[in-house]
Amino acid sequence: MTAQTTDVLVIGSGFGGAIPAYYLAAGGARVTVLERGPRAAAADFTQSMRLGTYNKIVDVIRGDGVAVVAGNCVGGGSVVYFAASLRAPSFVFERHGSLGRQLWPAALTRAALDPWYDRVEEALPVTRTDWPDVSYAGGVLAAACRRAGRTCNPVPVAVDTNACTNCNWMLSGCRFDAKRSLLLNYLPAAEAHGADIRPLHEVQTVTPSSLSGYRYAVGYTVLDPDDYSCTAQAGVIHAKVVVLAAGAVGTPVILQRSALLLGGIPAAVGRYFSGNGDRVSVADIVEDKVRSLLGLSRPDGSAYQGLPVGRPITAATYDHLDPTAPEYSRFTLQQIYFPPLTNLLAQAAGSPAWFGIEKRNMRARWRSWLTLLAMVEDDNEGTFGVVPLTGSFTRLAPGLGQGTMTYHPTSRTRRAFERADAALREILEKDGLSRVRPWSEDVAGAVTAHPLGSARIGDDPATSALTDGHELRGHSGLFVTDGAAVPTSLTVNPSLTIAALAERAVATIVTRAADAGVTLRRDVPLPGR
Amino acid sequence: MTESDRRSILKALVATLAGLSVGGLDTPEAAAADASESWTTQTIEAFADTLIPGQRRFPGDVVVAGAVTGPGAVQAGAVGLLESPELPVAPLLPAIAALLDARAVAYAALRLIWLPPTLPPFVGLSFSDRTALVGGLFDPDDLDRPIWQVMSLLVGLAFDTAGQQDTGEALGQGHPGLTWLRFPEPDPDGLWRFPDFSYGRPLAALHPNTTASGSPA
Numbered sequence: 207m208t209a210q211t212t213d214v215l216v217i218g219s220g221f222g223g224a225i226p227a228y229y230l231a232a233g234g235a236r237v238t239v240l241e242r243g244p245r246a247a248a249a250d251f252t253q254s255m256r257l258g259t260y261n262k263i264v265d266v267i268r269g270d271g272v273a274v275v276a277g278n279c280v281g282g283g284s285v286v287y288f289a290a291s292l293r294a295p296s297f298v299f300e301r302h303g304s305l306g307r308q309l310w311p312a313a314l315t316r317a318a319l320d321p322w323y324d325r326v327e328e329a330l331p332v333t334r335t336d337w338p339d340v341s342y343a344g345g346v347l348a349a350a351c352r353r354a355g356r357t358c359n360p361v362p363v364a365v366d367t368n369a370c371t372n373c374n375w376m377l378s379g380c381r382f383d384a385k386r387s388l389l390l391n392y393l394p395a396a397e398a399h400g401a402d403i404r405p406l407h408e409v410q411t412v413t414p415s416s417l418s419g420y421r422y423a424v425g426y427t428v429l430d431p432d433d434y435s436c437t438a439q440a441g442v443i444h445a446k447v448v449v450l451a452a453g454a455v456g457t458p459v460i461l462q463r464s465a466l467l468l469g470g471i472p473a474a475v476g477r478y479f480s481g482n483g484d485r486v487s488v489a490d491i492v493e494d495k496v497r498s499l500l501g502l503s504r505p506d507g508s509a510y511q512g513l514p515v516g517r518p519i520t521a522a523t524y525d526h527l528d529p530t531a532p533e534y535s536r537f538t539l540q541q542i543y544f545p546p547l548t549n550l551l552a553q554a555a556g557s558p559a560w561f562g563i564e565k566r567n568m569r570a571r572w573r574s575w576l577t578l579l580a581m582v583e584d585d586n587e588g589t590f591g592v593v594p595l596t597g598s599f600t601r602l603a604p605g606l607g608q609g610t611m612t613y614h615p616t617s618r619t620r621r622a623f624e625r626a627d628a629a630l631r632e633i634l635e636k637d638g639l640s641r642v643r644p645w646s647e648d649v650a651g652a653v654t655a656h657p658l659g660s661a662r663i664g665d666d667p668a669t670s671a672l673t674d675g676h677e678l679r680g681h682s683g684l685f686v687t688d689g690a691a692v693p694t695s696l697t698v699n700p701s702l703t704i705a706a707l708a709e710r711a712v713a714t715i716v717t718r719a720a721d722a723g724v725t726l727r728r729d730v731p732l733p734g735r
Numbered sequence: 736m737t738e739s740d741r742r743s744i745l746k747a748l749v750a751t752l753a754g755l756s757v758g759g760l761d762t763p764e765a766a767a768a769d770a771s772e773s774w775t776t777q778t779i780e781a782f783a784d785t786l787i788p789g790q791r792r793f794p795g796d797v798v799v800a801g802a803v804t805g806p807g808a809v810q811a812g813a814v815g816l817l818e819s820p821e822l823p824v825a826p827l828l829p830a831i832a833a834l835l836d837a838r839a840v841a842y843a844a845l846r847l848i849w850l851p852p853t854l855p856p857f858v859g860l861s862f863s864d865r866t867a868l869v870g871g872l873f874d875p876d877d878l879d880r881p882i883w884q885v886m887s888l889l890v891g892l893a894f895d896t897a898g899q900q901d902t903g904e905a906l907g908q909g910h911p912g913l914t915w916l917r918f919p920e921p922d923p924d925g926l927w928r929f930p931d932f933s934y935g936r937p938l939a940a941l942h943p944n945t946t947a948s949g950s951p952a
Contacts, residue, residue: 253927254903255896293950327948334949337937348938358939362949371928381926502934514919516932524942524951538951546916547898550891558870561786561887563802569787569895572916648873649884698951 209417212238212402213724214715215424215445217409217460220282221701222451222688224392225326225708226715228733231399233726235719238443239396240407240426242434242452242597243279247389251379255545260286260378261605267455267598269611272481272588273650274455274657278434280405282453283701284387285379287655288518288542289364291332292698293323293706297529297536301694304585304618309693311665311674322706329732330386332702333367335360341372341516342504343576346491347541347633348521349500354633358523361540364701365517372516374543395733406431408597409460412448412684413467420444421683421722427596435601446722447715450678451688451708454479454657455609456598458690461661461671461678463593472679474671475661479588479611481654482581483537483695485623486544488552489576489634489642490568499639511573518543519579519699526629527697534622537582538698539630544577551645551653560646576640580626584695586659588613613652656700661690663707675714676707683718687711772798774855778832779817781858783808783890785865789911797854800862806911813893817886831886832857834879842868 213235216223223239231237243263252259263279264286277283296316303309326332333339340348340360351358369384376385383390397403406429415423424443430436450457458476465471496502496509503509522540529536552575553559554568568575591610594600599607615623627644634642645653664670667679676691678684687708689700696703716726772780777798784799789807791799799809808814818825832855839856842848842864850859857865872883892898894912897905903925906913921927944952 253921253925254901255898256901257892257898293946293948295951323948323950332948334947338933338935340934340938341932342934345934345938349934352939356939357942359941359945359949371926371930372932373927373929375927502938504934505931512932515929523939524945527951546895546918547892549895549916550887558866561869562866563788566787566803566807566915569916572918649887702950 210441210443211417211420212236212443212445214238214447214449214719215240215422215443216449216451217424218242218282218451218453218456218688219280219388219393219403220277220284220451220453220688221388221705222691222708223282223449224388224396225705226449226451226685226687226712227401228392228396228399229712229730230715230719230726231396231401232730233716233728235724235726237396237401238445239401239403240409240424241280241403241405242408242429242456243277243405244431245280245403245405246285246379248379248381248383251381253373253375253378253381255547258604263379264377265605265607267607267609268650269609269613271651272611272613273653274481274609274611275653275655276453276455276657280403281388281393285389286377287701288376289385290519290540290699291327291330291362291364291702293320294696294698294703295527295529297527298694298696301533301583303533303694304616305669307666309664309669311663313674314663319703319706319710322709323702325709325732326702326705329391329734330364332362332364334362335367335520339367340520341541342510342512343516343543344521344541345502346496346500346510346512346576347523347578349502350633350636350639351523351525353499354636356523356525356633358521361519361522363517363519370517374514374516374518376518377545391733409452410596411464411467412450412460413464415444417444419446419723421446422448424448434604437596446724447683447719448685449715450684450686452598454660454689455611457686457688458590458660459593459598459610462590468681470680472667472671474669476590478586478659478662478669479590479613479657480584480586480659480695481588481613481652482656482658482700483584483619483622483697484652484654484656485580485582485626485644486542486551486653487578487580487627487630487642487644489578489630489640490554490571491574491576491640492638493574495637495639499637513543513573513575513577526626534583534618535625536697537580537622537626537629539626539633540579540581542577542579546572548645550649553643553646555641559643560648576634578630578642580623580630581656581695581697581699582619582622582626583697584619584622585616586694587616587619588660590660615652656689658689658692658695658700661686662693663691664693676711677714677718683722685711685715774836775829775832776814776818778835778855778857779828780809780814781855781865782835782869782886783813785862785869786887786890787811787894788862798858800865802862806915808890808894811894811897811910811912812899813890816893816899817889831882834882838868838872
């Protein structure tokens, strides 16, 4: 049998994978993309919470002290995310964390990344929204912010707001193709240039290739579409350049499993894991106060009752992003919606808080809940442990896995959470508008949809796995371009930054491909142009 | 309980999600309990009823504590879901129930609470004692905590999402949990859309340092 070969092998088809895949394919390289999850499109996405639907394309990965929500399909997180598309504030790039030295590469500032943000915003594209786009839930947050002397902004989204039906099923994939996921831009453009995207291909190892002219051999297994824990067959593809973008929970594990055969990997692989400082709270809103304090009412006569209505993320306050404030005190507070599968985590007044009579009573007011996401500066305190037999976690069921991450918030992260909690109370409990409490940590620990940092870029080899150009230290031609590469929590939703960093990394990847004899066009336009 | 017991129970619990995912499960009937219910069923029902309490199903129901009026997890089919013979967790429920009953015996002994011999020990506890005991199961140092975490997740999915059914279908049949939440109804074609979703007017000043694309500076 002839060995399978490709010029560029991309592992993962989310933001980190799709973007390099497009530019390299359009530049003339043979590109193969291996994606662990299935391929689905608008017609396949169901507005249903029946198990066996959304949990085929979204995973909850339980770790020690943390649970991560992650995409598992062609297009990765972009298919199931809520499409909030924000640039990270300037101060983020200057963070020192608890290490006492700058965590981001010196070359990377907000100004340096802005041109790449511009490109991504144009390519997806991102819509700058206005007040008529803001849901009732976002409206309550905004009006409460105003009443508390705060500002509040409509949140830009990678959504075609003209096609959007505001159905609020974004976690299940967009039935109406209004969400501008990677299925609608970079990925089809990559395929138009010959990229071969293979779903249900789970990469296990990246090792040196024995084939002349090829640098790496990527080992994979093919998963059964009906049971991802079953393997149908296995294979190896030899590549000149490898772009690893399996997500911040997948990428470090593939590298850890490959470490011996690669002759060692940087110590920072599988360390410095961040949950982006995600902290979810639920405000139990008093309907009468929405009318009397905020002066709001709906055409049907109700004041709010809008939790399940509209896009999941529509408004946020940037008031706590003061660049001169000390680290661990800056955060975004954002309105968000989760389907009721997370209802278990909400806390009622009294004890017990997350179960029992009071909690059941609180569920009866579910439509009057306002769910809020704080994104704070955390401490990159997460680590990855013993490598599982296959994959990046032990798959227990569709949509549920046991991962190897440990994340126990440090006192600095805890204080950051407390500051965000206090700010939410100041805005939302003023004059009895609501009672707001964070999700309980009893059932799932800290929950994050924004895993980051587990193989990060940086200037210091001791605390960063990747160079400023996203190349794994000591391993020429092996790149990491997903959320794992992001050095710190961002205080905003990370997708736009992951995408902008991937755009920026393409130039270095192209250079390395040229070193390996792959001649590429460099003036590739945005996808679809 | 040994570490391997603990692991196999946890594995079976999560495999329950797999069983649900293949769609092989009939809609669980709202539990129609009678006197012949096994101790296992009674214990698991009482556990679910502690998490999301509901009203007594019949006069003299002692399993459902009747702490409230209206539906709870038992009425929403949580136990039917867990006990379905098609799910791999069913054979392990006796062990899980026994674990909870053992905890109840210890709880009662420490507090000099008399447990009626005709009932499973956990069911013999008052609602407030059941509540206190269940709270302790989630102590970070409790070795069995992952079992109770996944059990709670399954009970919650049954009540809050009707996870065993298509959402539109469950709403059409008046699923007790979705009805309790007042989960919105879809359009006649079975799809959700909200043409009325916004107050539609400026509600706060924008941050002064907002960029052209709407981001923070």
